[in-house]
Amino acid sequence: MTTAPKVTPAPVVVLLVGPEAAGLAPRLEVSGYRPLEQEPGDELPAAVILSPGSEQRIPELRRRLGARPLLLGITSDSVESRSHCLEWGADDFWLPSLGTSDLLTRLRLHLGLAQRQAPTPVSTLMKLADLRIDPVACQGWRGQRQLSLTAREYQLLLLLLRHRGAVLSRERILEEIWADQGGGASNVIEVYVRYLRQKLEQGGESRLIHTVRGQGYCLSDGRPPTGPLP
DSSP, X not given: OOOOOOOOOOOEEEEEESHHHHTTXXXXXXXXXXXXXXXXXXXXXXXXXXXXXXXXGHHHHHHHHTTOOEEEEOSSOSHHHHHHHHHTTOSEEEOGGGOSHHHHHHHHHHHHHHHHHOOXXXXXXXXXXXXXXETTTTEXXXXXXXXXXXXXXXXXXXXXXXXXXXXXXXXHHHHHHSGGGTTOOTTHHHHHHHHXXXXXXXXXXXXXEEEETTTEEEEOSSSOOSSBOO
């Protein structure tokens, strides 16, 4: 009996920006990734690792790559550095002084989250009012304005859009979006809902994400229902 040949999965492409990130290439290769220092023209990287001081590249990368994970290097593990990282729109940080083990763990978590949340590719956009999400390209628009979303913001918006018109409880959202953090911090949902509202309503558009007091959140073009999703 002939045994079918074993198919080896293609390495995950990771874009490296800046000298500190480029120095990670040998370790990433050993860990099964395909590191690139220049963005390929024929495929999109699954994630981007940026050197400290490269935060100015984040808006441009968001516009071109959508909600793929962006990990920004920081020089010190302080509240100020972490806040700076998130304010620029990175999904997470990494510390060059800690070596590569912590970075690889963070990278696996973000890629695993994206894989769990990724929908089956479809040829049509997901829509609500003037909000459009392309689940294949991981990009979104409000009217003609492209949304600059982090990977976690994108996953939260996509979850709400899949269940548009229904109320999602805090517990359900934590389980779906922050399972990799053991349920997440108590106020993490409020923080990310605030970020999303700021981006969705940046041009003065009407509110789409509604808070249903004591029950959860709902994406709706109008008054939300009063009952949570079963």
